[in-house]
Amino acid sequence: MNDCFITRDFVNDDASATITDYGAHVLDWTPAGQPKVLWHPRAITLSNGVAIRGGIPLVFPWFNSGFENGHVADKQPKHGFARISFWHFDEEASSNAVARYTLTSDDVPDDLLRTMGGGEKASFHATYEVRCGKEFQASFTVTNDGEHPFSYDEALHTYLHVGDVRRISVTGLEGATYFDTTIEGHPTRVQPDEPITFDGTMTDSIYQAASDGENAVVRVHDETLGRTIVVEKSGSSNTVVWNPGEQGAAGIGDIANDEWPGFVCVEAANNHGTPVTLAPGESHTLSQTLRVE
Template sequence: MKLGEVRFGGSHTGTPILSPMSNTFVIRNIANDDGSALIGDHGAHVINWAPSGQTSVIWQPKAVRLCAQSAVRGGIPVIFPWFNAGFANGQPTNKTPRHGFARLSFWHVDKESMTDRHIQYTLDTDDVDAALLDQIISGANSRFHAAYDVTVGTELTVALTVTNTGDDSLVYESALHTYFHVGDVTYAHILGLRGAHYLDATVDGFPEREQSADAVTFNGSPVDRVYDTTDELQIHDDVLDRTIVIETAGSSQTVVWNPGATIESGSSDLGETEWRDFVCVEAAACRDHAVTLAPGASHTLSQTIRLV
Protein backbone atom coordinates (compact mmCIF):
# COMPACT_ATOMS: atom_id res chain seq x y z
CA MET A 1 0.00 0.00 0.00
CA LYS A 2 1.31 3.41 -0.96
CA LEU A 3 -0.42 6.31 0.70
CA GLY A 4 1.11 9.69 1.29
CA GLU A 5 0.47 13.38 1.41
CA VAL A 6 2.43 16.54 0.75
CA ARG A 7 1.53 19.75 2.61
CA PHE A 8 2.15 23.26 1.36
CA GLY A 9 1.78 25.92 4.06
CA GLY A 10 0.93 29.60 3.81
CA SER A 11 0.65 29.63 0.04
CA HIS A 12 -2.88 30.96 -0.30
CA THR A 13 -4.19 34.48 0.10
CA GLY A 14 -7.60 35.93 0.78
CA THR A 15 -10.55 34.16 2.41
CA PRO A 16 -11.30 30.72 0.95
CA ILE A 17 -14.90 29.78 0.23
CA LEU A 18 -14.54 26.82 2.58
CA SER A 19 -12.04 27.46 5.36
CA PRO A 20 -9.30 24.79 5.50
CA MET A 21 -8.55 22.93 8.70
CA SER A 22 -5.12 24.60 8.68
CA ASN A 23 -3.14 27.05 6.61
CA THR A 24 -2.03 24.33 4.18
CA PHE A 25 -2.77 22.73 0.85
CA VAL A 26 -2.70 18.93 1.02
CA ILE A 27 -1.90 16.79 -2.02
CA ARG A 28 -2.45 13.06 -1.53
CA ASN A 29 -0.73 10.20 -3.33
CA ILE A 30 -3.02 7.24 -4.02
CA ALA A 31 -0.87 4.49 -5.52
CA ASN A 32 -0.94 0.73 -6.04
CA ASP A 33 0.56 -1.86 -8.39
CA ASP A 34 -1.93 -0.94 -11.13
CA GLY A 35 -1.75 2.86 -11.15
CA SER A 36 -1.27 6.07 -9.20
CA ALA A 37 -2.86 9.50 -8.82
CA LEU A 38 -2.21 12.79 -7.06
CA ILE A 39 -5.30 14.44 -5.57
CA GLY A 40 -5.57 17.81 -3.80
CA ASP A 41 -8.01 18.53 -0.97
CA HIS A 42 -8.56 22.00 -2.44
CA GLY A 43 -11.32 21.37 -4.98
CA ALA A 44 -11.07 17.56 -4.45
CA HIS A 45 -8.89 18.01 -7.50
CA VAL A 46 -7.38 15.01 -9.30
CA ILE A 47 -4.06 16.45 -10.48
CA ASN A 48 -2.84 13.48 -12.49
CA TRP A 49 -3.32 9.74 -13.02
CA ALA A 50 -1.31 7.08 -14.81
CA PRO A 51 -1.61 3.31 -15.09
CA SER A 52 1.60 1.61 -14.05
CA GLY A 53 4.34 1.95 -16.66
CA GLN A 54 2.47 4.64 -18.63
CA THR A 55 2.87 8.36 -19.14
CA SER A 56 0.20 10.29 -17.21
CA VAL A 57 -3.21 10.19 -18.90
CA ILE A 58 -4.46 13.23 -16.98
CA TRP A 59 -2.60 16.41 -17.91
CA GLN A 60 -1.06 18.87 -15.49
CA PRO A 61 0.81 22.05 -16.50
CA LYS A 62 4.52 22.49 -15.97
CA ALA A 63 3.76 24.95 -13.15
CA VAL A 64 0.95 24.04 -10.75
CA ARG A 65 -0.34 27.13 -8.94
CA LEU A 66 -1.93 26.66 -5.51
CA CYS A 67 -4.19 29.55 -4.52
CA ALA A 68 -7.41 29.51 -2.51
CA GLN A 69 -9.08 31.93 -4.91
CA SER A 70 -8.05 30.08 -8.10
CA ALA A 71 -8.74 26.59 -9.39
CA VAL A 72 -5.75 24.39 -10.15
CA ARG A 73 -5.08 24.32 -13.89
CA GLY A 74 -5.30 20.90 -15.53
CA GLY A 75 -6.31 17.66 -13.84
CA ILE A 76 -10.04 17.21 -13.23
CA PRO A 77 -11.76 20.29 -11.79
CA VAL A 78 -15.15 19.46 -10.24
CA ILE A 79 -17.73 21.84 -11.74
CA PHE A 80 -20.68 22.40 -9.36
CA PRO A 81 -23.32 23.84 -8.88
CA TRP A 82 -23.21 25.95 -12.05
CA PHE A 83 -21.33 25.64 -15.34
CA ASN A 84 -19.29 28.59 -16.63
CA ALA A 85 -21.22 31.72 -15.57
CA GLY A 86 -24.46 29.77 -15.14
CA PHE A 87 -27.70 29.31 -17.07
CA ALA A 88 -31.31 29.68 -15.93
CA ASN A 89 -34.74 30.10 -17.54
CA GLY A 90 -33.25 29.59 -21.00
CA GLN A 91 -30.72 32.39 -20.62
CA PRO A 92 -27.06 32.67 -19.58
CA THR A 93 -26.43 34.31 -16.21
CA ASN A 94 -23.44 36.08 -14.68
CA LYS A 95 -22.59 34.06 -11.58
CA THR A 96 -19.26 34.10 -9.80
CA PRO A 97 -16.97 32.33 -9.29
CA ARG A 98 -16.88 30.88 -12.79
CA HIS A 99 -17.79 27.18 -12.86
CA GLY A 100 -19.17 27.27 -9.32
CA PHE A 101 -17.69 27.07 -5.85
CA ALA A 102 -16.84 23.35 -5.63
CA ARG A 103 -13.48 23.63 -7.39
CA LEU A 104 -12.47 26.48 -5.03
CA SER A 105 -13.60 24.77 -1.82
CA PHE A 106 -11.50 22.82 0.66
CA TRP A 107 -13.36 19.50 0.70
CA HIS A 108 -13.44 17.12 3.68
CA VAL A 109 -11.59 13.84 3.19
CA ASP A 110 -12.94 10.59 4.64
CA LYS A 111 -9.65 9.23 5.98
CA GLU A 112 -11.27 6.11 7.46
CA SER A 113 -12.36 4.86 4.03
CA MET A 114 -9.15 5.88 2.22
CA THR A 115 -7.09 3.02 0.76
CA ASP A 116 -4.35 2.68 -1.83
CA ARG A 117 -7.12 2.55 -4.48
CA HIS A 118 -9.89 4.85 -3.27
CA ILE A 119 -10.54 8.19 -1.63
CA GLN A 120 -13.80 10.00 -0.90
CA TYR A 121 -14.32 13.72 -0.40
CA THR A 122 -17.47 15.44 0.87
CA LEU A 123 -18.89 18.96 0.73
CA ASP A 124 -22.10 20.16 2.41
CA THR A 125 -24.36 23.18 2.35
CA ASP A 126 -23.05 24.31 5.75
CA ASP A 127 -19.52 24.53 4.29
CA VAL A 128 -20.49 27.24 1.81
CA ASP A 129 -21.17 30.96 2.26
CA ALA A 130 -24.86 31.91 2.07
CA ALA A 131 -24.24 34.45 -0.70
CA LEU A 132 -22.90 31.66 -2.90
CA LEU A 133 -25.79 29.32 -2.11
CA ASP A 134 -28.18 32.04 -3.24
CA GLN A 135 -26.74 31.69 -6.78
CA ILE A 136 -27.75 28.02 -7.17
CA ILE A 137 -30.48 27.72 -9.78
CA SER A 138 -33.01 26.58 -7.16
CA GLY A 139 -32.13 29.50 -4.88
CA ALA A 140 -31.06 30.23 -1.33
CA ASN A 141 -33.15 27.40 0.17
CA SER A 142 -31.08 24.82 -1.73
CA ARG A 143 -29.53 22.15 0.48
CA PHE A 144 -27.10 19.44 -0.62
CA HIS A 145 -24.56 16.83 0.37
CA ALA A 146 -21.90 16.15 -2.29
CA ALA A 147 -19.67 13.06 -2.22
CA TYR A 148 -16.81 12.70 -4.68
CA ASP A 149 -15.27 9.24 -5.08
CA VAL A 150 -11.97 8.63 -6.88
CA THR A 151 -10.93 5.04 -7.67
CA VAL A 152 -7.39 4.46 -8.93
CA GLY A 153 -5.97 1.46 -10.80
CA THR A 154 -5.62 0.36 -14.41
CA GLU A 155 -8.70 2.55 -14.87
CA LEU A 156 -9.56 5.85 -13.23
CA THR A 157 -13.15 6.40 -12.11
CA VAL A 158 -14.37 9.71 -10.70
CA ALA A 159 -17.95 9.99 -9.46
CA LEU A 160 -19.79 13.03 -8.09
CA THR A 161 -22.93 12.11 -6.13
CA VAL A 162 -25.19 14.98 -5.05
CA THR A 163 -28.04 14.40 -2.61
CA ASN A 164 -30.83 16.90 -1.97
CA THR A 165 -30.90 17.28 1.83
CA GLY A 166 -33.50 20.06 1.82
CA ASP A 167 -37.29 20.29 1.73
CA ASP A 168 -37.47 21.92 -1.72
CA SER A 169 -36.29 20.83 -5.16
CA LEU A 170 -32.56 21.19 -5.88
CA VAL A 171 -31.56 22.31 -9.39
CA TYR A 172 -27.89 22.50 -10.38
CA GLU A 173 -25.36 22.13 -13.20
CA SER A 174 -22.25 19.96 -12.98
CA ALA A 175 -19.33 18.65 -15.03
CA LEU A 176 -16.09 16.70 -14.65
CA HIS A 177 -13.74 19.02 -16.53
CA THR A 178 -11.08 16.44 -17.47
CA TYR A 179 -7.81 17.53 -19.11
CA PHE A 180 -6.39 14.61 -21.11
CA HIS A 181 -2.66 14.51 -21.80
CA VAL A 182 -1.73 14.12 -25.48
CA GLY A 183 1.61 14.31 -27.25
CA ASP A 184 0.40 17.11 -29.54
CA VAL A 185 -3.29 17.94 -29.88
CA THR A 186 -2.85 18.77 -33.57
CA TYR A 187 -1.95 15.08 -34.07
CA ALA A 188 -4.85 13.81 -31.96
CA HIS A 189 -8.53 13.31 -32.74
CA ILE A 190 -11.74 12.30 -30.97
CA LEU A 191 -14.03 9.57 -32.28
CA GLY A 192 -17.61 8.82 -31.26
CA LEU A 193 -19.32 12.16 -31.88
CA ARG A 194 -20.32 11.91 -35.55
CA GLY A 195 -23.95 12.94 -36.05
CA ALA A 196 -24.21 14.58 -32.63
CA HIS A 197 -25.50 18.13 -32.33
CA TYR A 198 -23.52 20.67 -30.35
CA LEU A 199 -23.55 24.29 -29.22
CA ASP A 200 -20.53 26.21 -30.49
CA ALA A 201 -19.36 28.43 -27.63
CA THR A 202 -16.68 30.10 -29.76
CA VAL A 203 -19.39 32.03 -31.62
CA ASP A 204 -21.73 34.64 -30.13
CA GLY A 205 -25.17 33.23 -29.51
CA PHE A 206 -23.96 29.62 -29.16
CA PRO A 207 -25.29 28.44 -32.56
CA GLU A 208 -26.25 24.79 -32.85
CA ARG A 209 -24.26 22.69 -35.32
CA GLU A 210 -23.96 19.05 -36.31
CA GLN A 211 -20.76 17.01 -36.13
CA SER A 212 -20.58 15.85 -39.74
CA ALA A 213 -16.99 14.59 -39.81
CA ASP A 214 -15.97 11.25 -38.32
CA ALA A 215 -13.44 12.86 -35.99
CA VAL A 216 -13.08 16.06 -33.98
CA THR A 217 -9.67 17.52 -34.84
CA PHE A 218 -7.62 20.49 -33.64
CA ASN A 219 -5.56 22.99 -35.67
CA GLY A 220 -4.73 25.76 -33.20
CA SER A 221 -8.10 27.50 -33.37
CA PRO A 222 -10.23 27.50 -30.20
CA VAL A 223 -12.65 24.58 -29.81
CA ASP A 224 -15.43 24.92 -27.22
CA ARG A 225 -18.46 22.70 -27.79
CA VAL A 226 -21.30 21.25 -25.74
CA TYR A 227 -22.48 18.04 -27.42
CA ASP A 228 -25.85 16.44 -26.69
CA THR A 229 -24.51 12.91 -26.41
CA THR A 230 -23.41 10.35 -23.84
CA ASP A 231 -21.74 7.83 -26.16
CA GLU A 232 -18.40 6.20 -25.37
CA LEU A 233 -15.60 8.31 -26.81
CA GLN A 234 -12.04 7.63 -27.87
CA ILE A 235 -9.10 10.02 -28.03
CA HIS A 236 -6.55 8.77 -30.58
CA ASP A 237 -3.08 10.15 -29.89
CA ASP A 238 -0.67 9.62 -32.78
CA VAL A 239 2.34 11.10 -30.98
CA LEU A 240 2.12 8.95 -27.84
CA ASP A 241 0.72 6.07 -29.92
CA ARG A 242 -2.19 5.26 -27.63
CA THR A 243 -5.98 5.49 -27.38
CA ILE A 244 -7.85 6.84 -24.36
CA VAL A 245 -11.37 5.44 -23.85
CA ILE A 246 -13.91 7.55 -21.93
CA GLU A 247 -17.16 6.15 -20.53
CA THR A 248 -19.70 8.26 -18.66
CA ALA A 249 -22.80 7.70 -16.55
CA GLY A 250 -25.41 10.15 -15.32
CA SER A 251 -24.41 12.54 -18.07
CA SER A 252 -26.57 13.99 -20.82
CA GLN A 253 -23.80 16.00 -22.51
CA THR A 254 -20.12 15.97 -23.46
CA VAL A 255 -18.02 19.12 -23.52
CA VAL A 256 -14.94 19.29 -25.78
CA TRP A 257 -12.52 22.17 -25.19
CA ASN A 258 -9.07 23.34 -26.22
CA PRO A 259 -8.11 27.03 -26.01
CA GLY A 260 -5.98 26.96 -29.15
CA ALA A 261 -2.92 29.07 -29.81
CA THR A 262 -4.53 32.47 -29.23
CA ILE A 263 -6.57 32.07 -26.03
CA GLU A 264 -5.02 32.21 -22.56
CA SER A 265 -1.53 31.50 -23.92
CA GLY A 266 1.11 33.14 -21.77
CA SER A 267 -1.11 33.29 -18.69
CA SER A 268 0.52 32.72 -15.32
CA ASP A 269 -0.43 29.05 -15.17
CA LEU A 270 -0.39 28.09 -18.86
CA GLY A 271 2.70 28.37 -21.02
CA GLU A 272 2.50 29.67 -24.57
CA THR A 273 2.67 26.22 -26.18
CA GLU A 274 0.96 24.14 -23.49
CA TRP A 275 -2.36 24.22 -25.36
CA ARG A 276 -0.80 21.52 -27.54
CA ASP A 277 -0.38 19.16 -24.58
CA PHE A 278 -4.03 18.51 -23.71
CA VAL A 279 -7.64 18.29 -24.77
CA CYS A 280 -10.59 18.54 -22.39
CA VAL A 281 -13.41 16.01 -22.74
CA GLU A 282 -15.89 16.21 -19.91
CA ALA A 283 -19.10 14.56 -18.78
CA ALA A 284 -21.60 17.34 -18.14
CA ALA A 285 -25.17 18.17 -17.16
CA CYS A 286 -25.56 21.86 -17.90
CA ARG A 287 -27.75 24.56 -19.45
CA ASP A 288 -31.11 23.01 -20.46
CA HIS A 289 -29.92 19.65 -19.09
CA ALA A 290 -29.41 20.79 -15.49
CA VAL A 291 -30.17 18.17 -12.84
CA THR A 292 -33.38 18.49 -10.81
CA LEU A 293 -33.62 16.51 -7.55
CA ALA A 294 -36.65 16.05 -5.35
CA PRO A 295 -36.06 16.17 -1.57
CA GLY A 296 -34.02 13.12 -0.53
CA ALA A 297 -33.10 12.16 -4.10
CA SER A 298 -29.54 11.70 -5.39
CA HIS A 299 -27.77 11.87 -8.75
CA THR A 300 -24.35 10.54 -9.73
CA LEU A 301 -22.24 11.95 -12.57
CA SER A 302 -19.25 9.72 -13.32
CA GLN A 303 -16.45 9.20 -15.80
CA THR A 304 -14.29 6.08 -16.26
CA ILE A 305 -11.04 6.36 -18.20
CA ARG A 306 -8.74 3.66 -19.52
CA LEU A 307 -6.06 3.05 -22.14
CA VAL A 308 -6.39 0.50 -24.93
Protein backbone atom coordinates in the same frame (compact mmCIF):
# COMPACT_ATOMS: atom_id res chain seq x y z
CA MET B 1 -12.50 23.07 8.33
CA ASN B 2 -8.74 23.53 8.29
CA ASP B 3 -7.96 25.45 5.09
CA CYS B 4 -4.71 23.63 4.32
CA PHE B 5 -3.46 22.67 0.88
CA ILE B 6 -2.98 18.97 1.55
CA THR B 7 -1.92 16.86 -1.44
CA ARG B 8 -2.24 13.06 -1.27
CA ASP B 9 -0.51 10.38 -3.35
CA PHE B 10 -2.22 7.06 -4.11
CA VAL B 11 0.10 4.32 -5.36
CA ASN B 12 -0.60 0.67 -6.13
CA ASP B 13 0.64 -2.01 -8.55
CA ASP B 14 -1.65 -0.80 -11.34
CA ALA B 15 -1.35 2.99 -11.22
CA SER B 16 -0.63 6.13 -9.26
CA ALA B 17 -2.67 9.27 -8.66
CA THR B 18 -2.30 12.60 -6.89
CA ILE B 19 -5.25 14.47 -5.37
CA THR B 20 -5.44 17.65 -3.33
CA ASP B 21 -8.11 18.31 -0.70
CA TYR B 22 -8.60 21.76 -2.22
CA GLY B 23 -11.42 21.21 -4.68
CA ALA B 24 -11.03 17.42 -4.26
CA HIS B 25 -8.92 18.10 -7.32
CA VAL B 26 -7.31 15.16 -9.12
CA LEU B 27 -3.95 16.33 -10.45
CA ASP B 28 -2.52 13.12 -11.93
CA TRP B 29 -3.41 9.58 -12.92
CA THR B 30 -0.70 7.43 -14.46
CA PRO B 31 -1.28 3.71 -15.22
CA ALA B 32 1.75 1.50 -14.68
CA GLY B 33 4.03 1.52 -17.73
CA GLN B 34 2.20 4.41 -19.42
CA PRO B 35 2.81 8.13 -19.82
CA LYS B 36 0.55 10.19 -17.54
CA VAL B 37 -3.07 10.40 -18.72
CA LEU B 38 -4.04 13.68 -17.05
CA TRP B 39 -2.42 16.99 -17.95
CA HIS B 40 -1.64 20.01 -15.83
CA PRO B 41 0.57 23.02 -16.51
CA ARG B 42 4.15 23.03 -15.32
CA ALA B 43 3.33 25.78 -12.80
CA ILE B 44 0.34 25.10 -10.51
CA THR B 45 -0.99 27.84 -8.24
CA LEU B 46 -2.29 26.81 -4.82
CA SER B 47 -4.05 29.84 -3.41
CA ASN B 48 -7.32 30.18 -1.51
CA GLY B 49 -10.07 31.28 -3.87
CA VAL B 50 -8.06 30.49 -7.02
CA ALA B 51 -9.02 27.48 -9.14
CA ILE B 52 -6.35 24.93 -10.07
CA ARG B 53 -5.70 24.43 -13.78
CA GLY B 54 -5.46 20.94 -15.27
CA GLY B 55 -6.19 17.46 -13.93
CA ILE B 56 -9.90 17.15 -13.18
CA PRO B 57 -11.51 20.31 -11.79
CA LEU B 58 -14.88 19.43 -10.26
CA VAL B 59 -17.47 21.84 -11.70
CA PHE B 60 -20.52 22.40 -9.44
CA PRO B 61 -23.15 23.87 -9.10
CA TRP B 62 -22.93 25.93 -12.28
CA PHE B 63 -20.87 25.59 -15.45
CA ASN B 64 -18.86 28.65 -16.47
CA SER B 65 -21.11 31.56 -15.36
CA GLY B 66 -24.33 29.56 -15.54
CA PHE B 67 -27.10 29.25 -18.11
CA GLU B 68 -30.70 30.25 -17.36
CA ASN B 69 -33.82 30.77 -19.46
CA GLY B 70 -31.89 30.15 -22.67
CA HIS B 71 -29.18 32.69 -21.91
CA VAL B 72 -25.75 32.80 -20.32
CA ALA B 73 -26.04 33.99 -16.72
CA ASP B 74 -23.55 35.91 -14.58
CA LYS B 75 -22.85 33.68 -11.60
CA GLN B 76 -19.59 33.80 -9.70
CA PRO B 77 -17.19 32.19 -9.08
CA LYS B 78 -16.70 30.78 -12.55
CA HIS B 79 -17.58 27.06 -12.70
CA GLY B 80 -19.05 27.17 -9.18
CA PHE B 81 -17.71 26.89 -5.65
CA ALA B 82 -16.82 23.18 -5.49
CA ARG B 83 -13.42 23.56 -7.13
CA ILE B 84 -12.35 26.33 -4.71
CA SER B 85 -13.68 24.66 -1.55
CA PHE B 86 -11.68 22.61 0.93
CA TRP B 87 -13.25 19.14 0.90
CA HIS B 88 -13.29 16.63 3.76
CA PHE B 89 -11.10 13.59 3.12
CA ASP B 90 -12.73 10.40 4.42
CA GLU B 91 -9.71 8.41 5.58
CA GLU B 92 -11.73 5.38 6.74
CA ALA B 93 -13.34 4.95 3.31
CA SER B 94 -10.08 5.49 1.42
CA SER B 95 -7.10 3.28 0.57
CA ASN B 96 -4.15 3.22 -1.81
CA ALA B 97 -6.64 2.77 -4.66
CA VAL B 98 -9.70 4.73 -3.46
CA ALA B 99 -10.12 8.34 -2.36
CA ARG B 100 -13.41 9.54 -0.89
CA TYR B 101 -14.25 13.19 -0.27
CA THR B 102 -17.34 14.96 1.07
CA LEU B 103 -18.70 18.50 0.98
CA THR B 104 -21.95 19.82 2.49
CA SER B 105 -23.89 23.05 2.42
CA ASP B 106 -22.45 23.79 5.87
CA ASP B 107 -19.10 24.33 4.10
CA VAL B 108 -20.50 26.95 1.68
CA PRO B 109 -21.37 30.65 2.28
CA ASP B 110 -25.09 31.43 2.41
CA ASP B 111 -25.01 33.79 -0.58
CA LEU B 112 -23.67 31.03 -2.82
CA LEU B 113 -26.26 28.57 -1.50
CA ARG B 114 -29.03 31.04 -2.41
CA THR B 115 -27.54 31.50 -5.87
CA MET B 116 -27.53 27.73 -6.23
CA GLY B 117 -31.11 27.44 -4.97
CA GLY B 118 -32.61 30.21 -7.11
CA GLY B 119 -33.16 32.46 -4.10
CA GLU B 120 -33.84 29.70 -1.60
CA LYS B 121 -30.95 28.54 0.56
CA ALA B 122 -30.01 25.15 -0.89
CA SER B 123 -29.14 22.31 1.48
CA PHE B 124 -27.11 19.37 0.17
CA HIS B 125 -24.37 16.88 0.79
CA ALA B 126 -21.99 15.73 -1.93
CA THR B 127 -19.70 12.72 -2.13
CA TYR B 128 -16.81 12.42 -4.58
CA GLU B 129 -15.17 9.03 -4.93
CA VAL B 130 -12.13 8.33 -7.10
CA ARG B 131 -10.84 4.83 -7.93
CA CYS B 132 -7.28 4.53 -9.20
CA GLY B 133 -6.19 1.35 -10.97
CA LYS B 134 -5.86 0.04 -14.51
CA GLU B 135 -8.95 2.17 -15.08
CA PHE B 136 -9.67 5.49 -13.43
CA GLN B 137 -13.21 6.20 -12.23
CA ALA B 138 -14.54 9.41 -10.71
CA SER B 139 -18.10 9.45 -9.30
CA PHE B 140 -19.79 12.59 -8.00
CA THR B 141 -23.07 12.24 -6.05
CA VAL B 142 -25.26 15.09 -4.81
CA THR B 143 -28.22 14.66 -2.43
CA ASN B 144 -30.84 17.33 -1.71
CA ASP B 145 -31.13 17.57 2.09
CA GLY B 146 -33.52 20.54 2.07
CA GLU B 147 -37.24 21.23 1.76
CA HIS B 148 -37.07 22.84 -1.68
CA PRO B 149 -36.04 21.43 -5.06
CA PHE B 150 -32.95 22.87 -6.70
CA SER B 151 -31.20 22.55 -10.05
CA TYR B 152 -27.51 22.55 -10.79
CA ASP B 153 -24.91 22.12 -13.52
CA GLU B 154 -21.94 19.81 -13.11
CA ALA B 155 -18.92 18.56 -15.03
CA LEU B 156 -15.84 16.44 -14.59
CA HIS B 157 -13.62 18.95 -16.42
CA THR B 158 -11.01 16.39 -17.50
CA TYR B 159 -7.72 17.54 -19.07
CA LEU B 160 -6.25 14.63 -21.05
CA HIS B 161 -2.53 14.59 -21.78
CA VAL B 162 -1.76 14.22 -25.50
CA GLY B 163 1.44 14.43 -27.50
CA ASP B 164 0.18 17.21 -29.78
CA VAL B 165 -3.49 18.16 -30.01
CA ARG B 166 -3.01 18.92 -33.72
CA ARG B 167 -2.16 15.24 -34.28
CA ILE B 168 -5.07 13.64 -32.43
CA SER B 169 -8.59 12.72 -33.42
CA VAL B 170 -11.66 12.31 -31.22
CA THR B 171 -14.26 9.72 -32.19
CA GLY B 172 -17.62 8.67 -30.74
CA LEU B 173 -19.51 11.95 -31.22
CA GLU B 174 -20.31 11.53 -34.90
CA GLY B 175 -23.85 12.66 -35.71
CA ALA B 176 -24.33 14.44 -32.36
CA THR B 177 -25.78 17.94 -32.17
CA TYR B 178 -23.57 20.44 -30.39
CA PHE B 179 -23.45 24.06 -29.28
CA ASP B 180 -20.47 25.92 -30.73
CA THR B 181 -19.63 28.25 -27.85
CA THR B 182 -16.78 29.92 -29.75
CA ILE B 183 -19.50 31.87 -31.60
CA GLU B 184 -21.80 34.44 -30.00
CA GLY B 185 -25.25 33.00 -29.43
CA HIS B 186 -23.85 29.44 -29.27
CA PRO B 187 -25.40 28.19 -32.54
CA THR B 188 -26.14 24.51 -32.89
CA ARG B 189 -24.21 22.34 -35.31
CA VAL B 190 -24.21 18.63 -36.16
CA GLN B 191 -20.94 16.74 -36.01
CA PRO B 192 -20.30 15.17 -39.44
CA ASP B 193 -19.65 11.47 -39.74
CA GLU B 194 -15.95 12.04 -39.14
CA PRO B 195 -13.61 12.49 -36.18
CA ILE B 196 -13.11 15.79 -34.38
CA THR B 197 -9.70 17.26 -35.20
CA PHE B 198 -7.83 20.37 -34.08
CA ASP B 199 -5.93 22.94 -36.15
CA GLY B 200 -4.59 25.32 -33.50
CA THR B 201 -7.70 27.49 -33.26
CA MET B 202 -10.07 27.27 -30.30
CA THR B 203 -12.49 24.37 -30.03
CA ASP B 204 -15.24 24.73 -27.40
CA SER B 205 -18.20 22.48 -28.12
CA ILE B 206 -20.98 21.14 -25.89
CA TYR B 207 -22.32 17.94 -27.42
CA GLN B 208 -25.78 16.62 -26.66
CA ALA B 209 -24.60 13.11 -25.86
CA ALA B 210 -26.64 11.25 -23.25
CA SER B 211 -24.86 8.52 -21.33
CA ASP B 212 -27.50 5.98 -22.36
CA GLY B 213 -27.09 6.80 -26.06
CA GLU B 214 -24.73 5.96 -28.90
CA ASN B 215 -22.41 8.92 -28.13
CA ALA B 216 -21.65 7.93 -24.52
CA VAL B 217 -18.16 6.54 -25.23
CA VAL B 218 -15.49 8.82 -26.66
CA ARG B 219 -12.01 7.83 -27.84
CA VAL B 220 -9.03 10.14 -28.10
CA HIS B 221 -6.63 8.70 -30.68
CA ASP B 222 -3.11 10.04 -30.10
CA GLU B 223 -0.74 9.55 -33.03
CA THR B 224 2.24 11.05 -31.21
CA LEU B 225 2.04 8.92 -28.04
CA GLY B 226 0.75 5.86 -29.89
CA ARG B 227 -2.27 5.25 -27.67
CA THR B 228 -6.01 5.75 -27.38
CA ILE B 229 -7.66 7.15 -24.26
CA VAL B 230 -11.23 5.92 -23.76
CA VAL B 231 -13.71 8.16 -21.91
CA GLU B 232 -16.92 6.46 -20.79
CA LYS B 233 -19.60 8.14 -18.69
CA SER B 234 -22.92 7.74 -16.88
CA GLY B 235 -25.48 10.16 -15.45
CA SER B 236 -24.56 12.71 -18.10
CA SER B 237 -26.50 14.53 -20.83
CA ASN B 238 -23.59 16.36 -22.44
CA THR B 239 -19.95 15.91 -23.42
CA VAL B 240 -17.75 19.00 -23.61
CA VAL B 241 -14.70 19.06 -25.92
CA TRP B 242 -12.29 21.97 -25.44
CA ASN B 243 -8.86 23.21 -26.37
CA PRO B 244 -8.12 26.96 -26.32
CA GLY B 245 -5.79 26.94 -29.31
CA GLU B 246 -2.82 29.24 -29.58
CA GLN B 247 -4.72 32.53 -29.44
CA GLY B 248 -7.06 31.47 -26.64
CA ALA B 249 -4.21 30.12 -24.53
CA ALA B 250 -2.40 33.46 -24.81
CA GLY B 251 -5.15 34.98 -22.68
CA ILE B 252 -4.98 32.31 -19.97
CA GLY B 253 -2.41 33.32 -17.38
CA ASP B 254 -1.66 29.86 -15.99
CA ILE B 255 -0.95 28.19 -19.34
CA ALA B 256 2.51 28.92 -20.78
CA ASN B 257 2.71 29.79 -24.47
CA ASP B 258 4.03 26.34 -25.44
CA GLU B 259 1.64 24.24 -23.32
CA TRP B 260 -1.70 24.38 -25.12
CA PRO B 261 -0.87 21.59 -27.64
CA GLY B 262 -0.33 19.15 -24.77
CA PHE B 263 -3.95 18.58 -23.76
CA VAL B 264 -7.55 18.21 -24.81
CA CYS B 265 -10.51 18.39 -22.44
CA VAL B 266 -13.23 15.76 -22.75
CA GLU B 267 -15.81 16.23 -20.02
CA ALA B 268 -18.90 14.39 -18.82
CA ALA B 269 -21.37 17.15 -17.99
CA ASN B 270 -24.92 18.26 -17.33
CA ASN B 271 -24.99 21.88 -18.46
CA HIS B 272 -26.14 24.48 -21.00
CA GLY B 273 -29.87 24.01 -20.52
CA THR B 274 -29.79 20.41 -19.26
CA PRO B 275 -29.21 20.78 -15.51
CA VAL B 276 -29.91 18.15 -12.87
CA THR B 277 -33.02 18.87 -10.79
CA LEU B 278 -33.38 17.22 -7.39
CA ALA B 279 -36.54 17.11 -5.30
CA PRO B 280 -36.08 16.95 -1.52
CA GLY B 281 -34.36 13.68 -0.61
CA GLU B 282 -33.32 12.84 -4.19
CA SER B 283 -29.77 12.07 -5.31
CA HIS B 284 -27.92 12.03 -8.61
CA THR B 285 -24.56 10.53 -9.60
CA LEU B 286 -22.32 11.68 -12.44
CA SER B 287 -19.41 9.37 -13.22
CA GLN B 288 -16.64 9.06 -15.76
CA THR B 289 -14.24 6.19 -16.44
CA LEU B 290 -10.90 6.53 -18.22
CA ARG B 291 -8.77 3.74 -19.64
CA VAL B 292 -5.95 3.38 -22.14
CA GLU B 293 -6.07 1.13 -25.19
